[in-house]
Amino acid sequence: MTINGGISFWHAADPGGTPPARAPLTGDTTADVVIVGGGYTGLWTAYHLKTAAPDLRVTVLEQKTCGYGASGRNGGWLYNGIAGRDRYARLHGLPAARRLQQAMNATVTEVIETAAKEGIDADIHHGGVLEVARTPAQLARLKAFHEAEAAFGETDRLLLGAAETRARIDVADAVGATWTPHGARIHPLKLLRGLAAACERLGVTLHESTPVTALAPRRATTPYGTVRAPFVLRCTEGFTASLKGQKRSWLPMNSSMITTAPLPEATWQRIGWDGAETLGDMAHAYMYAQRTADGRIALGGRGVPYRFGSRTDNDGSTSPATVTALTRLLTAFFPALAGVEITHAWSGVLGVPRDWCATVSLDRTTGLGWAGGYVGSGVAASNLAGRTLRDLVLGDTTELTTLPWVNHRVRRWEPEPFRWLGVHALYAAYREADRRETATHTPTTTPLARLANHISGRH
Ligand SMILES: Cc1cc2nc3c(=O)[nH]c(=O)nc-3n(C[C@H](O)[C@H](O)[C@H](O)COP(=O)(O)OP(=O)(O)OC[C@H]3O[C@@H](n4cnc5c(N)ncnc54)[C@H](O)[C@@H]3O)c2cc1C
DSSP states (O other): OOEEOSSOHHHHTOTTOOOOOOOOOOSOEEOSEEEEOOSHHHHHHHHHHHHHOTTSOEEEEOSSOTTOSGGGTSOOEEEOOOTTHHHHHHHHOHHHHHHHHHHHHHHHHHHHHHHHHTTOOOOOBOOOEEEEEOSHHHHHHHHHHHHHHHHTTOTTOEEEEHHHHHHHBOOTTOOEEEEESSEEEOOHHHHHHHHHHHHHHHTOEEEOSOOOOEEETTEEEETTEEEEOSEEEEOOGGGGGGSTTOTTSSEEEEEEEEEEOOOOHHHHHHHBOTTOOEEEEOOSSOOEEEEOTTSOEEEEEOSSOOOGGGOOOSTTOOOHHHHHHHHHHHHHHOGGGTTOOEEEEEEEEEEEOTTOOOEEEEETTTTEEEEEOOTTOOTTHHHHHHHHHHHHHHTOOOTTTTSTTBTOOOOOOOOTTHHHHHHHHHHHHHHHHHHHHHHHOOSSOOHHHHHHHHHHTOO
């Protein structure tokens, strides 16, 4: 039987069990920096602030438990993708965007080294990222993507033919792949919990079960009291729309995942995947997967893309239709898995800005800052954001504070029902484009997908 929800597989199947909850806020207090949200962004910011300035009083307020959001639910791709890089190249020039990309490449190593330094065992395997093409149109996009990445300085990326691809991972119908070393497989929740513990060792105050109901310059209000601080940092990503005044800032995009039961050795011998690369594809409604440390496949993709009124899911529970669709996708990739037991299914939200550009910002006059809008590439980017927020709060001008994503402003999403209609039409178009490309073997991206990209502002 499939466990549906339970926040995520990483929570539901954690052999360490759920750690004791941290105490909520109990009355009014003060801090030097108050951070809203106990995900990677909030915790990396707290960690780096406290490491750089140990006397700083840093408080994190988390509405549920640390890791309740996408940071405790994601696919465990710690990789160098950064949403909006191409637009930043258009806005600020190629050299600036290359600096952002190089900072992201270095961030993958930074997270791995920090985890080792802090004694965090997050099942990290530095096997790189393998993205496969399974149709001629996907292959054309893959080659263009590969060349574009080289132009951004990724000269260590490899382009693989069909046989080389299938020698690494035997994905059915694979016609080619691109592999980059700038990625690692992780257990997302173990990283999150280890990071939260490292923050506490440094003296960061973490309050759980403490929802922030209002954010204003120099204060964060909760039902249990107000924290006053010169700096108030919003690190709520996909949940941002639930904050007053933020309804149309970042759209909470849904992403859903399934895991198989641990696979027998004979199945692994057929599939390969000895390098434990993170695995993705070049479909418009793309998938992402990892071989977990305990021998399962965890695979994700787009189910119901968006809920009317920017609502979020109920502890990760996922529609049966989405579980069926992801299971079909799994067996399309790996026919040997037909009939495999799906043990867990869950969903989460990620933050999508109207121009699909991740940002990190601080307004020094109000002391309000924020970071996010990573569009599904936030596992590593949140670390870079945390280090950048540190420098912005400390008032230092550094290599990080001059990156092109700093203080980028974006227009708001359309009001409902246009938001809901637009996102659903967009993903219907992507699904149809994927279907046509598979059915017709067209060698180029269908006009429908190009149109959808143009309208959405995605590229
Ligand atoms: C299913 C899924 C798969 C993904 N896979 C990948 C992947 O493989 N690789 C990758 O790079 N990215 C992936 N992502 C995206 C990535 O997980 C996120 O970008 C990243 O975790 C964002 O971290 P965050 O701290 O900004 O947000 P979150 O982890 O969402 O944390 C925000 C926190 O704020 C809290 N909060 C919200 N509102 C309030 C409030 N009012 N008061 C107090 N607390 C509040 C929430 O409870 C939550 O804990 C995935 C996302 C999902 C949903």
